[in-house]
Amino acid sequence: MSPERPRTNTSVDPVGDRLVALADDAVLGSTGYLLLKAGIHVGNEIEQAMRELGLSMRDLLVLSFVACLEGLSQQELSDRLALDPTLVVGLVDGLEERDLVRRAKDPDDRRRNMLVLTPAGERVRTDAIEAATAVQEEYLAPLTNEQRTVLRSMLFDVMAPRLPWLRPA
Secondary structure (H helix, E strand, C coil), X not given: CCCCCCCCCCCCCXXXXXXXXXXXXXXXXXXXXXXXXXXXXXXXXXXXXXXXXXXXXXXXXXXXHHHHCCCCEHHHHHHHHCCCHHHHHHHHHHXXXXXXXXXXXXXXXXXXXXXXXXXXXXXXXXXXXXXXXXXXXXXXXXXCHHHHHHHHHHHHHHHCCCCHHHCXX
């Protein structure tokens, strides 16, 4: 006889074995599906937190890339975000209208615009990071600091081949 499975919270489903069966399913309990659902849930909550600041998650990503990569061009930003350049133009236009970023001519190539974070952009980015971190903390609360470090490292290992810019320095 096989060992008894731990039962799940039956207050959610009066037939607790159904939940165990779902968690053991090759699709519904798979690492890929759980990563997808975690990304969707965290992403939705971060998006809501950004809306409360008058931003979108894409706005925060633009502000972060511009802050981290001095002299970044719109084309390079488009490549890193994996977005059509016309969408990036709209994102940058919106942030520029709010004085969060500005376009500057590249002194080495006058045809190229570099993106620069303004002081207001730095302040807004700081507030947005705090809001996004609060959401992240809520989701990671069940993990120890060591588990969080291991999870982050494993996610870097999984994603770095697909996002070369993600490799830590």
